[in-house]
Amino acid sequence: MTTIYQGKRLSVELRRVDLPNGTSKETIIIHPGGAVVMLPRDGDDCYLIRQYRPALGDYIYEAPAGTMEDGELPEETADREMVEETRLRAGTLIPRGIINTTPGYTDEVLHLYEARDLRPADDHHPDEDEVIEVIRLPIAEAEEMARDGRITDAKTICLLFRCRE
Template sequence: MTYKTIHQWKSISLIEEEVTLPNDQSVTHTTIKHPGAAVILPINDNGEILLLNQFRPSLKKWLLELPAGTMEPNEDPTQCASRELIEETGFAAGEIISLGQVTPLAGFCDEIQHLFIAKSLSPSDEYSCDDDEVIEVVTMSHTQLQQYIIDGKITDAKTIACLSKAALCGYI
């Protein structure tokens, strides 16, 4: 399938392509091409969840959210989860459990977010945020996290999705 790149930023691009729909109609569709990401629900030995209070320049505000990050070229989603957990929280996981995936923006983006639980956490010396990240690590109980979602203090979709999937699968 051929496409035209309209804009490229890091590993993310905006493309335009001709797509044939299931009804045989052909349309020009604009898509954000994304390499995929890992979302991590880190649970410490006390059963508390590690979250990030992260400044998001696109929204110009702070968001409480789970650690997450974009996959590097040829990187396995589990490797990405391990790397991002260390980079953003300063903790390594002894155990990583896959929860499957979600498609957060299917109307205009091909990103797949791979969901994980991280357990048996231990401090790591490899903590280093990206240059455009301003992050504070926060811990809270599962109950407090649920209440923050109910109260609208947590609005981040990947955080809500990962927590919901973990609860539905009986992990928390």
């Protein structure tokens, strides 16, 4: 194993792996750390964010999400990120499982939550490098946006599916 890059949030390694069929190959693996995604819900409505993503050079609709800090539990990250990105705090977090984002080259795991019993958060401290607009809309409209392509973010589409009633 050779570390090619070590950054604040992620590392990239070159590794030789033995495959189940007996062959081996050299591969790149990205280790971004764990993250959480939340779908804040209030009755028949949900909250999404419209966020500028520099990698895409555009705004996209997505569920609030964030990276876990060292030693932080997923539920703690969910609480912190909900406040940072939506100015809301969830009274109840319902686990909706995990997803592997792109297992062809990364070991990233996202913890999915449905956030209920929402209340305003007074301790809102947004990240300076995030450009976010909070949007409240009917859950049925969010699902339609996922179907018709207005929502292209995979984690959000997965979470909308996992939270269907």
